[in-house]
Amino acid sequence: MPLRLPSALTPPGTVTEGSGPEAEDTERSALLNAVDRFGDFWVLGVFVIMVLVFGLLSPSHDLFTRASWLNISQYAVEFLLLAVGQTFVIITGGIDLSDGAVLGFTGMVSGVVMQDLLSAHANSMLTTVVGFATAIFLGAGIGFVNGFLITRLRLPPTIVTLGSLTAIGAGATPLINGGNEVVNIPSQIGTIGETLIANWVYVPVLVAGVSCVVMGLVLHRTRFGLRTYAIGSNSVGARRAGISVDNHLVWVYTISGLLAGVAGMMVMANFTDASPLSGQNDELNAIAAVVIGGASLFGGRGHMLGTVVGTFIIALLVTGLVLVGVSGSWQEVATGVIVIAAVAGDQVRLRLAER
């Protein structure tokens, strides 16, 4: 069964009440259908074009190599995990600006905990497990607090998560370990970051991939996912339908924080240390990925597949520009331009569809 794409225009009930055969509107909508189907996949098309362009432009077609894939996929891991959580949040019409800060913070706290355990001669394996648990629970806890403040105190998500971002990123994280990187962490973690499955997929990439699939199924096949869309589309209506909107939102932000914790661990695995710089500004890329993937910041629309493509577009942009020899800051410019183009293009398509 194909995944439902929220913005797909399946045959609309445009027939006037009580008159006209249904065959009429199927004809018109078949054409509109085709246009919209194409429209939904335009992000995928952009991605393919980018791959081709960068691939052909890169010296000796470096992009089309396994090394290139490994590089890009590794880079994409942290954004992907954040973007998965962000997808849920944005679909409800909210936003989580603290994602990146939570990534860094959970990494640092987990790192310090593991460092302390190791100095106390604790078992390496056990330390790793405790480290993971710390990151995940801490991330979930912060997400929970975000959700709680947003729903119980009725504060806008922008403000609350901005507050978290500041308190955690600028405030708490530099306080940990004196603001220094934590290097004394179990070697297992570094091993995780380096292990390849079937010679093509790093373990962190697999973790991110599994998260995408699982959360994608939750979003598109379960009641929780449907209600997420409902709340974003019409929260008053959702409430009237008997849905506990506040509780649902708390869950959504908790999930976002939890995934940021997982991302914190994966970043540690990639670099074999915990850095206070990890995750800075990552949330912007995560949000960009979700929007490029077709989500609306007003809520109610978005798609996990779109988020994945959006993330890879950004990862490809960064890596591709490097391969082609363009300097770092231009990557940021390019990302910004693509986000604006994506949103504008989406709006244009919506207006055309309404005619």
Added chain:
Amino acid sequence: MSLTTDGVVPESAAASTATPVIAVRGITKHFGSVQALRGVDLDVHQGEVVGLIGDNGAGKSTLVNILSGALQPNAGTILLDGKPVTLSSSLEARNLGIETVYQDLSLAPDLTVWENVFLGREQTVKGPLRLFGWLDRRAMILGAKADLDRTHVRIGSVKALAGRLSGGQRQAIAVGRAVAWGSRVLLMDEPTAALGVEQQETVGQLVRSVSSQGVPVLLITHNLPQVHKLADRVAVLFHGHVVADLRCSEVTVDDMVSWITGAALGAQPHAG
């Protein structure tokens, strides 16, 4: 999910000696120093369509909100099938079978028709996946078709996005799902506001189809010609009282107007 009816085809003549499905006695409500309702009595019987009319500020919205559980009255009783009930929340009201279709319809425009119909009572698959709330899409798509067919309004595909449908069709979804939720009485708050003539006719069709399924309807509206056509009786609210309970077959629209403005009472016309 099917609607249970008594199998009784309602006659438009009043069954006024039977116990009303829903009734209020002496409902009073004030907001600070503003007295919105000053002792309202109203009955709705099985198979009836009752209109609730009145000028702005007469108290219609307040009364609807009290009946749907969103507001608590300061005094008075609400009776369901003759038994007093307290509606402390809209959820409780819905659990008792009082369904309200609000003016804004409470539909999610980005969701499809069938998703809207089942919002809040989504069906999950049997088996282990049930734990995760795995949706039984096929059952819901079929169920939505059935629920909407009963409204006799053409919707086209239930997979269409709700936001793309016309106002009348969206009304049909809201009403169809309220009835499918197993309502004992349907409250419709200004269903034709902001709808064109053709779509107002759709709403009329909806009300008739609901009524023919045995569900009584309380229709709150400004649309006097329509309520005159559709309703069996009309209750006129004026300054927080029900000042008249009129048989539509016995009065004209002009009569209704004079009751609404208070002219029939000999009241002074007030500014505004």
